[in-house]
Amino acid sequence: MVMIKMFVMKTCPYCEYVERQVEGNPDFEVIDIGLHVHNLKMFLDLRDSDPVFDEAKKIGDVGIPCYVLEDGTITLSSKDVGLEPMPDDYGATCRIDGTGC
Secondary structure: OOOOOEOOOOOOOOHHHHHHHHHOOOOOOEEEOOOOOOHHHHHHHHHHHOOHHHHHHHHOEEEOOOOOOOOOOOEEOOOOOOOOOOOOOOOOOOEEOOOOO
8 A cells, every 4th residue: 555644734725635635545644733743743744854845945835735655755735646636716825824724
């Protein structure tokens, strides 16, 4: 069985959109970074050390949803894990500076 760790936060509209797509799917482990500081720490360790987040940080995005594949590969692309990305006209996404919420 393939296990993809999916880092999300309940208050993120984009996360909510893709999280609905994996409900009941045993191939995904959904980790809400807002539920416990341990979850947030796991995510921040990734975000602080992996260059896949460089562009997200540059434009002020948090970098969620974030997907960690079994081989350790990290991607911010929902398409890379077989999910449908949120359409541009679906609604606002949130940035660290509070814009887009």
